[in-house]
Amino acid sequence: MKRSESAALARLLQRDAVPEATPGFALVDSADPAAADVRFPCFVKPVKGAFSVLSRRVDSRDELVAFLSQDAVREFTGEHMRVFDQLLARYTEIASGGRFFVAEELLKGQQVTVEGFCAGGEVEILGIVDSVIERNSFVRFDYPSALPEDVQERMRDVTRRLMARSGLDHSLFNIEMIYDADADRVAIIEVNPRMCGQFADLYEKVDGVNSYEVALASAVGERPRLAPGAGPYAVAASFPLRTFEPVQVVRAPSPEDVAAAEAVHPGTLVWVECAAGCDLSDFDRYEDGFSCRYGIVNLGASDRDALLARYEEIRQRLGFELQRL
Numbered sequence: 658m659k660r661s662e663s664a665a666l667a668r669l670l671q672r673d674a675v676p677e678a679t680p681g682f683a684l685v686d687s688a689d690p691a692a693a694d695v696r697f698p699c700f701v702k703p704v705k706g707a708f709s710v711l712s713r714r715v716d717s718r719d720e721l722v723a724f725l726s727q728d729a730v731r732e733f734t735g736e737h738m739r740v741f742d743q744l745l746a747r748y749t750e751i752a753s754g755g756r757f758f759v760a761e762e763l764l765k766g767q768q769v770t771v772e773g774f775c776a777g778g779e780v781e782i783l784g785i786v787d788s789v790i791e792r793n794s795f796v797r798f799d800y801p802s803a804l805p806e807d808v809q810e811r812m813r814d815v816t817r818r819l820m821a822r823s824g825l826d827h828s829l830f831n832i833e834m835i836y837d838a839d840a841d842r843v844a845i846i847e848v849n850p851r852m853c854g855q856f857a858d859l860y861e862k863v864d865g866v867n868s869y870e871v872a873l874a875s876a877v878g879e880r881p882r883l884a885p886g887a888g889p890y891a892v893a894a895s896f897p898l899r900t901f902e903p904v905q906v907v908r909a910p911s912p913e914d915v916a917a918a919e920a921v922h923p924g925t926l927v928w929v930e931c932a933a934g935c936d937l938s939d940f941d942r943y944e945d946g947f948s949c950r951y952g953i954v955n956l957g958a959s960d961r962d963a964l965l966a967r968y969e970e971i972r973q974r975l976g977f978e979l980q981r982l
Contacts, residue, residue: 709944812836907933
């Protein structure tokens, strides 16, 4: 197998198992981006991603070369991907692929995450979570999905066929997909052979089962039990707290502030990802290039309007203070 082929194994599997849901793609060697056989515009991302780091739209060959010539790319492919390459070399026959990027056709529409688990050769769907995006950054994740049921069923079908072919077993997975209503097309963005920890309590709020419980059951060979709608709330969401401009954190909530905010509405969870004095400015190195996340709020409610109102109340109570740099 050629190195360029090994770097695209996930896409090759998808193209074989669910061709109708696989976008067009090509491999780009970050060491020689000018030689890439790529159609523009396209979306470029590492073959082994981390959040949305170094993932973006590219409109020309000059822009591609400039993007992949950044110090952040050299650091990512050289340092961050070193362990990945060592694992490939030790446990597979795949050539080192960490320096490669994937250039894909542009996709548009409603983005979602389909999460599920494989157990004993069977594929079960845990839920479908809608992604709300502003200025190329995730600003909210809504559960359950608001997509039409027939579209959701198509996503479940693609998921079952793909994961049955993948060989994954006794494990959770999540697949980012997108639905283009104009083209009436479901497409796969990426596949992650793991649970999505940020969504774990969203299922608990709506369905009464935390996905960590599902992971534990799968790990010991038990069949996880699902009961859609058995939770205390009709809807739930995860809200990443983001800044779209470079800022310094003047004030971050204390553990006591967080506990007080969480106590306002049962089941609310807050993660604080910064401290007073932190600079939130290097969007390319640690985030999606357009924003920086400094916290997360997860909560549930009876409907979407109540959910948004509760979020704003919690955000105000937390009392973050940010100063533009």
